[in-house]
Amino acid sequence: MSVLGTAGAAPRRDARYEAVRARLNLHAVLPGLEDVVAGDAEMAALVAGTDLTVHFKVAGGPAAAVRFAGGRCRVWPLGAEAGDGGEAAVCGAGSGAEADRGAGNGAARDGESSDRGGRHRDGEDRADGRGGGGTVTLWFTSSAHLNRMFDGSGTPIPLRGFGKLGFMQKEFTQLSDRLAHYLKPTPELLVDPDYLAMNTRLMLTTAAFAVPILLEHDPPAAGFRRVFDGGSIALTVLPDGPSVGLVLGPQRIVAVKGEIDSPTALIRMRDVHIASAFLNGTLDTFAAVACGDVEISGQLPKVDALGLVLERVPIYLS
């Protein structure tokens, strides 16, 4: 199983491909901003006094909100708002509480930043995802347009919040550049323990949050949907995390940050080095499993299928 390291056949960059990629960018990559603000002191300082919500909206496609307040950052999907109701239903990058309700199993424990759906946790946020402070809305004519921005070449169309565009051009750009930096490891960068830790955390989160999206929107991955028919999967880096979970409800699969209770399938990586190699696709996974560097237990068919689904990630994001 390689998670994010190796890509399969070069895909056709058609509209369907771009749409899946846009969802992954918004709902699996963008949430990494939370971790960058939480874990990188320089970035935390950058947004310390910011009180602002940024909406990313693709015409007829997915949408997400990024909220900066109280020195923290939260990211969550805004499925219904962009006229794409299916989005939120499945890719619910939800809070632990949501996950619990959805699946009745494997509830996320409060602890790590599992409060992805900030609106449920934070009284100041309104249900529509607009918090206090201002709102900037960035509009994209298509998924491909959004993806170009994530590739560093596209410019969004601001719809509201013109007064805040300075923040977008300066601080937000710095922040997203730092996220990109953490997601593009080199052997030299990975020598730095802080970089290694952040890269591992971000890769793990991206992988987990990509799963519900791929199961819904990527046809080869969708073929495995029936395997994820209940229970929950935990991916954990030993000894102290990070951890992510997938709670497999009958209607929706929810990815959560942090530990989950009583997972029915478990993937545990011995340490951050093993996790990093595993997530970056440089680990001989078969050998690692055989010698116990990667422990898998519980409902193994789900672990197998998860591996096959995760192999689809680099096809879109590498």
Add this chain to the structure above:
Amino acid sequence: METYSFAGSQALFRRAAEVIPCGIYGHFSPAPLVPPTSYPFFAVSGKGSHFTDVDGNDFIDYMCAYGPMVLGYNDPVVDEAARKQAEKGDTLMGASPLMVDLAERLVELIPFADWAFFAKNGGDMTTYATMIARAATGRSKIVAIEGGYHGVAAWMQGGGHHGVVPQDTENVVRIPWNHAAAFECVLEEQPGRIAAFISTPYQHLTFADNELPAEGYWQRIRELCDRHGVVLILDDVRAGFRLDLRGSNEYFGFRPDLACYCKAIANGYPISAMVGRGELKSEAAGVFYTGSYWFQAVPMAAALACIDELQRRDAPAYMADYGRRLTDGMKRIADAHGHDLKVTGPPQMPYLRLTDDESTMLHQRLCAECTRRGAYFTSHHNWLVSCAHTDEDLERTLAIVEEAFTVLDEEGGT
């Protein structure tokens, strides 16, 4: 009780992983063993129901090499027959006369069989069977059961798996097990397009309770095949000769058109077989099918001796009795420790699961603790017993199971 160390297996696996994809691939891959560090990966010798790993640990084997061992490792009768033939020659320039003897033996043994054909692996035969069915019917589609395993050819594997393209599986229609109505529905929706129905005699999936055919199921499938001109293929690769020496179809009361055998045919010597009804003989002849080692005489000698021995020792009855005593004993122990051990499938090849364990982690721990003490159990696959398992093995196994449950109790989480 002593618990084993697997340092030798681990060290050898690291070497293997350098030069062999997966280190050990396929059904012997450590991947489904939980945790793999409680299991041996490399075996060096075997005798009767036992094998010894590279660390010198001795195991009572409840997987029987996943089926090929049926009389016991190094069975003296089979090995003597094989040795005698090996002295004369194995792969020679021409078919062995033993091939004719073996074909006659199978035709005599299996009531519906009019002819026999030999290859090496089970998958050789299941693919050949579908080719014969297609040749005979001029149709392309194969109906198979969801999750049913027939080998590793691309058509048999699920879509989305490595190396399988959608075109490989587009002619395979999967239906649920024990659902003759679903088969009927496919036949009606795709009239004149279904060449074959292929299935194992009962549903022996991994990671799932095994399911016997419902009353009348096979008879209904036979009827539907007859009505729609579909070839009925029995994949008896795993169960064949363990449930009934006349083929598992006799055990369940029906007659297929083609049946594939492999695992219990020659006690570990490499040979597989297909038998068929006379009407399909010329179609079978028309399909070009062969392999470099398919005429090896040694496995044919072994198969002839093995079949004689299976008959002489009333093998299915012996294995059923042992399997029943094993699983009854294990259920009693589980019960005493407050667990419900569910046993499914026929007693010769039981599938076990703790019902109070949704994640199966407890069952995995149980199997690992037993293996570390010398009773080789996997947690994901049906087990297999052999004619070599003895009363002494049973007693020792149950003592191991008792201790393993006690260890789980002590560790908590049970």
